[in-house]
Amino acid sequence: MASESISVTTSDDQTIQLSRKHAQMSQTINSMLEDSVGADQEAIPLPNVSSEVLKKVIDWCTHHENDPAPVEKVKKLNKKREYKAKNSTISDEWDKNFVNAELRVIVDILLAANYLDVKGLFELMCKHIANELKGKTPDQIRERFGIQDDLTEEDKAAMRKAWGATKNDS
Amino acid sequence: MVQSPTVGSCAVGCVGLCGNRRVSPRLRETPAASLTGMALCGPLPCSPSIRGPVLGSLSPLAPLKEYRQSVTKRMFGTGNVGSPSQPRKAGKSVPKNVVTLLPRVDSTDSIGSHSGDERLSEEETSDEEPREPLVPADDLLPLELMLHVFSYLDLDSLSRASRVCSNWNRISNDNEMWRDRWALRYGESDKRYDVGWKRLYRRSTLWSWSSVHCPPEMEVDNDRRTVRDACVQQSKPKAWTTCIGYPTDSSGKCYYEIKIDRLATNSINIVFGAVREPPILKSNSPFGISTRDKSSWCYCGDGVIMIRGLPETTRAQPFEVNDRIGMKINYRTKSITFFRNGLMQGRRLTGITPDLYPAVSLIDGNQVSIVYPIAIPSNKTKTKAIQIQLPKDRDFSLSRQGSQNRVMSDEEVNTASNNSAGSSPSSSSPMQFWRHLTAGP
Numbered sequence: 001m002a003s004e005s006i007s008v009t010t011s012d013d014q015t016i017q018l019s020r021k022h023a024q025m026s027q028t029i030n031s032m033l034e035d036s037v038g039a040d041q042e043a044i045p046l047p048n049v050s051s052e053v054l055k056k057v058i059d060w061c062t063h064h065e066n067d068p069a070p071v072e073k074v075k076k077l078n079k080k081r082e083y084k085a086k087n088s089t090i091s092d093e094w095d096k097n098f099v100n101a102e103l104r105v106i107v108d109i110l111l112a113a114n115y116l117d118v119k120g121l122f123e124l125m126c127k128h129i130a131n132e133l134k135g136k137t138p139d140q141i142r143e144r145f146g147i148q149d150d151l152t153e154e155d156k157a158a159m160r161k162a163w164g165a166t167k168n169d170s
Numbered sequence: 171m172v173q174s175p176t177v178g179s180c181a182v183g184c185v186g187l188c189g190n191r192r193v194s195p196r197l198r199e200t201p202a203a204s205l206t207g208m209a210l211c212g213p214l215p216c217s218p219s220i221r222g223p224v225l226g227s228l229s230p231l232a233p234l235k236e237y238r239q240s241v242t243k244r245m246f247g248t249g250n251v252g253s254p255s256q257p258r259k260a261g262k263s264v265p266k267n268v269v270t271l272l273p274r275v276d277s278t279d280s281i282g283s284h285s286g287d288e289r290l291s292e293e294e295t296s297d298e299e300p301r302e303p304l305v306p307a308d309d310l311l312p313l314e315l316m317l318h319v320f321s322y323l324d325l326d327s328l329s330r331a332s333r334v335c336s337n338w339n340r341i342s343n344d345n346e347m348w349r350d351r352w353a354l355r356y357g358e359s360d361k362r363y364d365v366g367w368k369r370l371y372r373r374s375t376l377w378s379w380s381s382v383h384c385p386p387e388m389e390v391d392n393d394r395r396t397v398r399d400a401c402v403q404q405s406k407p408k409a410w411t412t413c414i415g416y417p418t419d420s421s422g423k424c425y426y427e428i429k430i431d432r433l434a435t436n437s438i439n440i441v442f443g444a445v446r447e448p449p450i451l452k453s454n455s456p457f458g459i460s461t462r463d464k465s466s467w468c469y470c471g472d473g474v475i476m477i478r479g480l481p482e483t484t485r486a487q488p489f490e491v492n493d494r495i496g497m498k499i500n501y502r503t504k505s506i507t508f509f510r511n512g513l514m515q516g517r518r519l520t521g522i523t524p525d526l527y528p529a530v531s532l533i534d535g536n537q538v539s540i541v542y543p544i545a546i547p548s549n550k551t552k553t554k555a556i557q558i559q560l561p562k563d564r565d566f567s568l569s570r571q572g573s574q575n576r577v578m579s580d581e582e583v584n585t586a587s588n589n590s591a592g593s594s595p596s597s598s599s600p601m602q603f604w605r606h607l608t609a610g611p
Contacts, residue, residue, distance in 0.1 A: 088322040130322035138333040
């Protein structure tokens, strides 16, 4: 049987130990482990993830280690609620605290979660960014995310028209 | 402005990437970008059988160069990066024809400010950077991830996000995202359809007839706007049939409007209103008429407004061909108001329950279609209340033997449409209404 802890090497050349349980929450690491059964247990290189971000990911995994495995729900036609959009509310209090971080960190965690294929964390970060976008005007979004405005006023007017923008839009 | 030639900072293998495509200083500092050197210069550090990321169409360990190119290629078309003949990667793609609002963007145009101008960016990067530089939005997150984030947005937010910059506008027009939205909402998405899902979805978001809750005696057109009673040819007496529509959200105000395309005479002919539950689809009477329908509010074609199965005392005007019948539901004030040709009918009815579905009952080959109004009529545009006694023989039985099954002639249609287009339908309609009632068998 393989050892209980896995070591990984992050992009900044740090070797971090994490428990097998946490490591297996990442599908990417999990499949690497499966592929290397019987081979020498070397440190797994994670060139996309910095140690700082990985620690955050491990934090999240620790808190969610006992969550039931995510089940792929087949969405059935629900007679009354089929028109509801995807829900972006974050219900877990710990998660709310967790996403309360700088945008840079959030984006880095999201990229890491995508790379490591940690589904729950990935969804959480996407929801958080979506919540950040909600209820903001384009100007506010640009300011919040530091995005260049490369649209002309005519473009914006045309888009507003095409979308049938609501009256409280700016 | 944030272009930064990073030739000096990474290995030789990166020159191709960094020399001709932008890498913002912001991204370069992130760990994701720091992989650039490793992934390109060293052998892939693990086996190729690794599963891909949640959304990514490329392996997570694919060289960043290839990844960035595939992203930018899909963002900007195949014109400036890579060879056009190269097949697209499977996965999300932005159809080129969906963005017709913007002038075509090429690398020297509106987003050219961050591509190719090396001298400027050298100056910038050498600066202290007092505040975080503005970045092109696709440097914030790759396309696939942004699509996923956008899938959580409601339409209003998505509309606003699409106006942040041209890249987000492209992403928000992604056909497959709209198809997924459609699937989420209606539980079905036929991939064979090569349609503009955004258009379809947007239109259906307004509201549309449900093909699921439509009885077989009724026909719903493909665009879900028109519904008709399909049993004209049958000699047997047929029952009323009711079709409900998908409502819009039940949080605030909703306005539903239909146009009467075809109107065969019957004592009631068409009933339009709102129901709490999907009603019994086929019954002897239209919905809302009997007190069995505890939560229904409807406007009958003979000008009677029914609340929970009981008639109102104030009368409304009867339906005519080409009339536009509107229903305004305000869930905040729990009220419902009916309109005919933009004029309020009856009084404002209060005490409605949440989650009402628009519904229509049809008989005798009548046909109505949904109109998406430009403006919602106000309650102040009130017509004179018409006080008419209820006819005793108000007959909504399933038989149509008694009725003459007469479809309006062209002349009548014209008169009716003139009336409906005119500014004062209240002046002529009462007389017609009387004729309508007294012209029975």
